Structure formats: structure tokens, C-alpha cells
Amino acid sequence: MDEKVSKFCSWEVFQSRESAVDYFVNQDLPHPWNRAICAAGRVVGSIAVRSLTGCDRCRGELGYALASEYWGRGIATRAVTLAANYAFIEMPHLERLEAVVDVDYPASQRVVEKAGFVREGLLAQGEANRRRHF
Template identity: 55%
Template sequence: MMVWASDGEVARFCRWEPYKSLDALTDYIRIVVLPHPWFRAICLRCRPIGAISVTENTGGDRCRGELGYVLASRYWGKGIVTKAVELAVALVFRERPELERVEALVDVDDVA
């Protein structure tokens, strides 16, 4: 995870700054990733190259989930995230029948 979490090109489109230390990233994994209700690795040949998550909204918006993803920059432009999103959405709808919609916010500067 440190490979993409410390990459400034990757973090440019994320809500976090690049991680500079393994300790800080380990804290993030412990505090955010492990307790997250739906967070999965994106793997290629059994190696993690990114992550995808669906966060549940609250209150009257519980029927919607927000999708987020991150991918190591060396794998950009290869259709990997497109396939990961297809698989994740199908799986999350099976696991979370209360969801009616999965949405994602986009950064207008992220041309892809």
C-alpha cells in the first residue's frame, strides 16, 4: 500500500496527502481501513495495486453508497479500475441489499 499511498501523482486526486512514513500509513490502516464496512484491495497477479471502497451514507440517504478507489499510477490507463468497479458494484449490491445506488464523485482535473 505504501507504493501508491506515498505517490504524489496518486494522492493528487485523493482527499489525503502522500504518506511519508510507514507508521502514519499503519495508523491509517488500523483506524480507517480495518474498521471500514466495505474496503477491498485491487489486486493484479495476487499483489495489491490499489483499493476500492463503498461508504454508506446516513439518515435518509442510506439507500446510496459512495464509491472511492485508488490505484498505483503505473497501472493507470489499463482498464483495471473499470473492471474493479464492475466487480465491486456487483458484489456490494449482493452483500448490501438496502443499497439502491452507488455513486462516485470525480475530480474535474482527472481526465481519465
């Protein structure tokens, strides 16, 4: 329910406890690689890697979000670094890990850069035209 977080994400702020629980049960729990980001003994965010299918099975896509009260402490960078390492171990079919971040969101670009991702270009079509590809 944190609009600062959802602003640059593909999902909307949950409007009720029920819709949040429904998302956790039907989207988060069945997800093959989704981890909680924990700090100070509580869940403060999440990070996920989605393996593509078919010919693109060797590619994984990374997504992450952190509660705004925890921003600016290096937590996301640590989570992305750990997730990138574990994803390659736990999904040995992966050969590359990709992150698509908004061109208007330098903090998120900085996170993946600090975690070792290399900027590859700017996606140029439709909704993606505001997004950088690492």
C-alpha cells in the first residue's frame, strides 16, 4: 500500500487487505523463485527471478521492490547481488539475468549497476520506451 513503491512497478497499490492476501496466495506463493527481503527481523520487500520459456529459457528477468522507509541503506543492492548469485546456482539453465528499469528512476538503475549488471540499451517501443535494459 506504498504508492512510492508501486509508481515504477508493473502492479498497482493494493486497495484492501484481501486483495493483498489474494496476490500473495495466488501470485507470490506459486512463483518458482520469489524471496522476501528481510531487515531488522521483518519482511521489508521482495525480489524475484522469472525464467523465460522455450528458446529463451536461458534468460531470467529480475524484479524487486523495497518498502520506502528502508530506502537508501544499501538493502536493495545487497538483495540484488545475492539473488543474482543464487539464481544462477538454483536455476542452472540460466545463462543471463536481465533487469528492465525505468529511465526516470536513477536509484533503481544505480542498484543494478552496483550489483554488477551492465547497461545494454534503451528499449524503444510502446510502454517500454521509458525503460533501460541491463
